[in-house]
Amino acid sequence: MGEPQPSAAALAPEAPPRASAAIEAFVAVLEAMPFACAAYARDGGALFAANRRFLDEFGALPEHAERDRLLRGLHGGEVDGNGPLEVHAPHNGRWYALHWGDVAYDGRRNLALLTAVDISERIQSLDSHKSQQEKLLFTSRLMSVGEMAATLAHELNQPLAAIVNYLNGSLRLVDQAGGPAQVERALQAARAQAEHASAVISRVREFVRAREPRRDAHELQLIAATVLELLRLEAERLQLRIDLALAPDLPAVYADRVMVEQVLLNLVKNAIEAMREVPAAQRELRVEGRVNLDGEIEVRVCDRGHGLSAADQDQLFSPFFTTKTDGLGIGLAICRSIIEYHEGRLFFEPRDGGGSVFGFTLPRAEGRA
Ligand SMILES: Nc1ncnc2c1ncn2[C@@H]1O[C@H](COP(=O)(O)OP(=O)(O)OP(=O)(O)O)[C@@H](O)[C@H]1O
Ligand SMILES: [Mg+2]
Structure with missing residues (x-):
């Protein structure tokens, strides 16, 4: 020694x-x-x-x-x-x-x-306080949207059912009187639109119904189809096509279907909004789905919008961060709460050739549901 x-x-x-x-x-x-x-x-x-x-x-x-x-x-x-x-x-x-x-x-x-x-303990307790607040925010937003949608659906269902009835009656009368074919076609088209509106409303009502999360095996194909249907009119108005590119034989995800629909809806809406100022010919929106290297299901929403500055990227998922005059800035915060609840990851990356990719991962259902 x-x-x-x-x-x-x-x-x-x-x-x-x-x-x-x-x-x-x-x-x-x-x-x-x-x-x-x-x-x-x-x-x-x-x-x-x-x-x-x-x-x-x-x-x-x-x-x-x-x-x-x-x-x-x-x-x-x-x-x-x-x-x-x-x-x-x-x-x-x-x-x-x-x-x-x-x-x-x-x-x-x-x-x-x-x-x-x-000071790790102090930082951790701050973090858990923050996530507590985010959860509350998430529930309150879900509830207010749910109440609003339920009221709207209720108020609109009645008149829509009446419109369909009147149109059916008119169609019968035109038929009996051997009326002009153009009138008959116009009435049929009006009835199809009214029926479609009813279907959208009942879908929305199902979509926001307040309830406990319930995880099960779901096909991403069906989730994506529901969301794209809800956004079809908005996309058409902006002359924008949404491409759905899901890998063949994608395994089912283990998730609450309505919650994942809400995430996808928020992301696709943001993507559409980011391309408002972009010339119509350049608007390109793709929803991709595949199994990633960790064996999770990864969904990516890719746009050709204005993208994000480095400073904005840092704040992206914080509640109330928005660059829109009419935005609340809670879309992505809600998405993150939902995806983390599902043990997944919500992420952003710049898209090659311009624009953004917002993606999330979900566990596969195999062996769980
Ligand atoms: N696809 C995207 N391309 C570019 N910027 C985006 C995109 N998605 C989100 N952002 C930026 O992130 C911000 C936050 O998005 P978030 O969805 O949380 O809120 P919001 O869209 O502004 O309002 P809302 O609460 O109504 O969704 C947006 O204001 C925008 O600046
Ligand atoms: Mg948004």
């Missing part, structure tokens, strides 16, 4: 080979701190001393022995930041508040003293 080391502390290579009493005292002070502490030389930034806790928590970072490199490793720069700096340490996934202080160690040597307080 060599000479005794100062208890649990580390001495950097440039410290004198024989630890003086002063160094030992200094190290003892670091050791007594209830959080990770390290002292670096003001000049050059080499590690001078650290307590055991610091070595346990940051020793795995190859950059820990040098101040500037450590800071770059933790937050990519800003070496002389004042005040606490909250960083996410990539090597252990924890959050730290970093404080820097100056210590005049002896006449020659000035040290920069780093304390790193683990």
